[in-house]
Amino acid sequence: MSHDPSQPTIFASSPQSLSSRPPVLEARGLIKKFPGVIALRGVGFSLRPGEIHALCGENGAGKSTLIKLLSGIHPHGSYEGELRVDGEPVAFRSIRDAEAAGIGVITQEFALVDDLSVAENIFLGRPPVRRGCIDWTTMQKRAVELLAQFDLAVPPDAPVRSLGVGQKQLVEIARAMDKKSRVLILDEPTAALTEKEVDVLLKLLQRLRAEGTTCVYISHKLGEVFAIADRITVLRDGSSIVTLDAKDTSIPQVIKYMVGRELGDLFPRKPPLAPGEVLLSVQDLTVARNASEKNFLKNISFDLREGEVLGIGGLMGAGRTELLTHIYGAWGVRKSGHVFFKQNPLSLHTPSKTLRSGLALATEDRRRYGLNLSMAVGFNLSLSSLHDMTRFGKINFSSEYVRNQQFFDQLRVKAPGQHSVVGGLSGGNQQKVVLGKVLMTGPSVIMLDEPTRGIDVGAKLEIYELINRLTAEGKGILLVSSELPELMGMSDRIIMLHEGQIGGEFVRGEFSQEKLLAAAVGQTAAVNN
Amino acid sequence: MNRSLLQKIAMPTALLLVWLFFSFMLDRDALLGREGARFLFIGSRNLTQLFIEYSIVATLALGMFLIILTGHIDLSVGSGVGLIGGIAAVLIFKEGWPAPFALLGAGGSALVLWTLIGVFVVKQHMPSFIITLGGLLIFKGLFWLVIQNSTIPISRGGEDNLYSLLTTYSLPPQAGLILALGLTAVIAWLQFSDRRERISHGLPPGSGAAMAGRIAIAAIAIFGVVLICNSFRGVPVSLLILTAVAGAVYFITVHTPYGRNLYAIGGNEEAAVISGIQVDRVLIGAFVLMGVAVAITGFMMTAYSGASTTTVGDLMELDAIAACVIGGTSLKGGRGSVVGVLLGAFIMTSLLNGMTLMAVSPELKFIARGAVLALAVWMDVKFSRA
Numbered sequence: 050m051s052h053d054p055s056q057p058t059i060f061a062s063s064p065q066s067l068s069s070r071p072p073v074l075e076a077r078g079l080i081k082k083f084p085g086v087i088a089l090r091g092v093g094f095s096l097r098p099g100e101i102h103a104l105c106g107e108n109g110a111g112k113s114t115l116i117k118l119l120s121g122i123h124p125h126g127s128y129e130g131e132l133r134v135d136g137e138p139v140a141f142r143s144i145r146d147a148e149a150a151g152i153g154v155i156t157q158e159f160a161l162v163d164d165l166s167v168a169e170n171i172f173l174g175r176p177p178v179r180r181g182c183i184d185w186t187t188m189q190k191r192a193v194e195l196l197a198q199f200d201l202a203v204p205p206d207a208p209v210r211s212l213g214v215g216q217k218q219l220v221e222i223a224r225a226m227d228k229k230s231r232v233l234i235l236d237e238p239t240a241a242l243t244e245k246e247v248d249v250l251l252k253l254l255q256r257l258r259a260e261g262t263t264c265v266y267i268s269h270k271l272g273e274v275f276a277i278a279d280r281i282t283v284l285r286d287g288s289s290i291v292t293l294d295a296k297d298t299s300i301p302q303v304i305k306y307m308v309g310r311e312l313g314d315l316f317p318r319k320p321p322l323a324p325g326e327v328l329l330s331v332q333d334l335t336v337a338r339n340a341s342e343k344n345f346l347k348n349i350s351f352d353l354r355e356g357e358v359l360g361i362g363g364l365m366g367a368g369r370t371e372l373l374t375h376i377y378g379a380w381g382v383r384k385s386g387h388v389f390f391k392q393n394p395l396s397l398h399t400p401s402k403t404l405r406s407g408l409a410l411a412t413e414d415r416r417r418y419g420l421n422l423s424m425a426v427g428f429n430l431s432l433s434s435l436h437d438m439t440r441f442g443k444i445n446f447s448s449e450y451v452r453n454q455q456f457f458d459q460l461r462v463k464a465p466g467q468h469s470v471v472g473g474l475s476g477g478n479q480q481k482v483v484l485g486k487v488l489m490t491g492p493s494v495i496m497l498d499e500p501t502r503g504i505d506v507g508a509k510l511e512i513y514e515l516i517n518r519l520t521a522e523g524k525g526i527l528l529v530s531s532e533l534p535e536l537m538g539m540s541d542r543i544i545m546l547h548e549g550q551i552g553g554e555f556v557r558g559e560f561s562q563e564k565l566l567a568a569a570v571g572q573t574a575a576v577n578n
Numbered sequence: 579m580n581r582s583l584l585q586k587i588a589m590p591t592a593l594l595l596v597w598l599f600f601s602f603m604l605d606r607d608a609l610l611g612r613e614g615a616r617f618l619f620i621g622s623r624n625l626t627q628l629f630i631e632y633s634i635v636a637t638l639a640l641g642m643f644l645i646i647l648t649g650h651i652d653l654s655v656g657s658g659v660g661l662i663g664g665i666a667a668v669l670i671f672k673e674g675w676p677a678p679f680a681l682l683g684a685g686g687s688a689l690v691l692w693t694l695i696g697v698f699v700v701k702q703h704m705p706s707f708i709i710t711l712g713g714l715l716i717f718k719g720l721f722w723l724v725i726q727n728s729t730i731p732i733s734r735g736g737e738d739n740l741y742s743l744l745t746t747y748s749l750p751p752q753a754g755l756i757l758a759l760g761l762t763a764v765i766a767w768l769q770f771s772d773r774r775e776r777i778s779h780g781l782p783p784g785s786g787a788a789m790a791g792r793i794a795i796a797a798i799a800i801f802g803v804v805l806i807c808n809s810f811r812g813v814p815v816s817l818l819i820l821t822a823v824a825g826a827v828y829f830i831t832v833h834t835p836y837g838r839n840l841y842a843i844g845g846n847e848e849a850a851v852i853s854g855i856q857v858d859r860v861l862i863g864a865f866v867l868m869g870v871a872v873a874i875t876g877f878m879m880t881a882y883s884g885a886s887t888t889t890v891g892d893l894m895e896l897d898a899i900a901a902c903v904i905g906g907t908s909l910k911g912g913r914g915s916v917v918g919v920l921l922g923a924f925i926m927t928s929l930l931n932g933m934t935l936m937a938v939s940p941e942l943k944f945i946a947r948g949a950v951l952a953l954a955v956w957m958d959v960k961f962s963r964a
Contacts, residue, residue, distance in 0.1 A: 399856070
């Protein structure tokens with residue numbers, strides 16, 4: 050990977066005919082190798098001025114690496130192939146070079162400073178300056194103008210910490226627009242947004258398109274992709290497979306290109322013929338965050354039986370995660386009500402006790418609560434089950450290895466081996482490691498909080514099949530999901546939460562997006578409960 | 579890949595450079611065979627001395643290692659070393675207790691104090707940096723109160739007791755050799771049985787040559803140390819104490835669920851809670867073990883000084899932290915090994931010992947110690963970005 054001195058540097062000026070407008074950004078034959086892995090094995094695509102171009106592909110297909118090349122994070126010379134801006138070859142040596150060429154990237158992890166204000170964040174690193182001092186008046190004024198453009202009704206001096214996820218996203222976009230980006234690359238922008246926030250974002254992107262900004266839109270949510278994209282490029286195993294006009298193709302066709310095979314039913318749920326005994330019973334549960342705060346979860350009751358998948362839906366902040374983590378013993382102070390697990394009351398319990406009694410939780414934020422990212426796959430898999438492999442106080446490494454390998458194979462974790470560091474795996478494989486750790490403890494009830502967030506179609510299907518297998522063994526599943534199709538596809542019953550209360554309960558057969566949403570926003574008064 | 583190799587050879591290389599430097603500065607006459615020249619640094623007399631100093635620093639560093647693994651830190655251990663050694667001295671010299679009871683009593687107070695620190699850190703959510711910074715001052719004050727700012731001998735009438743023998747007693751040469759043989763045999767047996775078990779489970783057994791190499795290196799190191807010591811007075815008992823402590827800490831961190839939990843907490847405490855680890859208990863346990871290490875170090879250090887005086891244990895917390903970090907322990911927690919800490923402590927002790935022999939002024943010694951600590955942390959920061 051040597052630097053080619055004959056390569057022209059940024060914006061080498063040469064006469065350019067304007068008869069046909071060249072692509073704003075073009076990639077040709079990109080190949081990127083990491084030690085032991087080829088991340089990109091030949092990617093080419095081009096962006097027409099003013100289009101929204103979606104990049105689709107499973108995790109590990111090479112999308113993130115591609116973005117890193119386009120945005121200068123992997124500098125010129127560390128890869129093979131060519132990038133062109135307006136038809137001219139460019140050599141980005143840093144993010145700064147890419148920004149100077151008008152390419153702005155908005156990643157999944159926000160680059161915002163929580164304790165600074167909205168305006169300070171928008172102008173982070175390049176505040177308006179007058180006579181060597183920050184010009185606060187101009188900063189406020191320009192921030193107000195930008196925010197108005199994005200219909201963002203927050204004061205510019207509000208700390209970013211106080212904003213919702215969707216608002217933070219808009220602040221990021223405002224910042225990119227202030228940098229005069231001509232190409233905006235959005236990596237999974239809607240992963241954490243509510244439906245309403247997604248609508249706002251998509252409208253905004255359409256407006257930016259009308260104003261001539263070119264967008265690269267990366268998302269696993271194909272519905273959104275089809276709602277907004279003009280063209281779609283599919284990546285698979287580090288290669289660009291095909292570029293399609295959105296109006297000439299369909300979701301099944303794109304999925305087929307993404308996985309390289311036909312997928313059967315997207316949600317292969319096989320409900321049990323007759324659910325068994327009650328495993329988990331929640332009765333009139335009322336919980337507050339702290340003893341001194343007002344109640345957050347109010348009068349929640351439900352039963353979960355053997356072999357059943359109980360879906361729990363609701364908008365962000367409705368209390369889904371809090372409900373699971375309280376049952377698990379990791380959140381909140383109970384004001385009233387009972388939780389029974391296999392007829393035994395769970396109160397004042399700790400995660401370690403709950404887990405040992407056979408009730409397990411796979412958390413929503415796997416990087417924060419699920420995994421030890423700097424450690425190996427094997428370390429993470431066995432972490433909750435070490436006592437089963439210990440004799441006379443000593444871990445039996447061989448039986449640990451054998452047991453790890455069993456789950457490693459069974460869940461089809463795609464990694465070189467147990468010794469691979471978890472932080473280097475794709476989202477879907479990290480999720481499999483979390484599930485492997487949870488399942489190794491041999492639980493009879495598994496609470497899954499957003500088990501498919503940010504993972505690709507193929508891995509999603511594997512997780513759905515796993516859910517089927519577990520319920521067939523008589524285990525009970527509590528499934529929290531923000532995606533209604535998934536919730537409806539995989540649950541036998543659904544409870545919708547609305548502001549910490551049950552807004553409605555539905556059984557399979559009476560599911561519909563409208564009914565569920567109505568319950569989530571509290572529109573159905575006193576549902577049959 | 580290259581980076582991990584670099585990390586692996588960085589420490590032994592640094593150690594080698596330190597030794598080459600001091601042998602060149604101190605022993606070049608003797609090495610060239612000049613008449614009347616004696617080995618100062620690599621002579622068996624100094625090396626035995628160095629091993630005793632090493633035992634003291636490394637024991638404390640091994641305790642510190644358990645704390646740093648969880649991502650916490652303990653700045654109070656230097657003062658603690660003085661205090662616990664001082665309590666034992668006072669019990670013997672002023673109260674007339676028999677030495678074994680005095681050591682047990684002082685050790686018991688160490689357990690109480692470090693349990694308290696652990697409880698404060700865990701239950702009251704006080705940052706360990708601050709509470710142990712407070713402990714540094716409080717223990718120093720207590721220490722001076724206990725010994726009333728004077729010098730307390732560790733035995734009555736200058737006769738030997740268990741306390742004073744901690745750093746003066748040496749094993750007879752034959753006993754040292756037998757122990758070396760036994761230790762080598764145990765290491766070889768552990769390696770073989772591990773391999774046998776892997777094979778019986780159908781796992782890749784790993785290269786046999788590498789195993790033989792590991793056993794050979796261990797044997798050379800063990801016999802080398804014993805032969806060096808035997809050519810002076812024999813293996814000092816403090817080195818045996820270190821061996822026992824190192825063996826125990828190695829077993830805890832590598833072979834027990836408890837050790838795994840230390841790594842898990844240091845790597846990601848929130849995930850550890852959700853994974854069902856009783857984080858509170860594990861952390862308090864780590865501080866209790868730190869207390870044990872402080873007590874053992876306190877006894878050895880005070881015995882080495884010959885009496886309990888106000889300066890015993892000064893700045894030892896920094897040597898212990900430096901040894902851990904030089905040895906590749908991450909200050910963020912979750913990464914490090916016993917072998918690394920032992921090597922780190924050896925580098926640190928060799929530096930201190932060599933500088934003393936070269937009659938480096940105390941001013942420069944402070945500066946050198948600080949520079950080594952800063953350098954080690956810089957390397958830690960650099961490598962953790964991997």
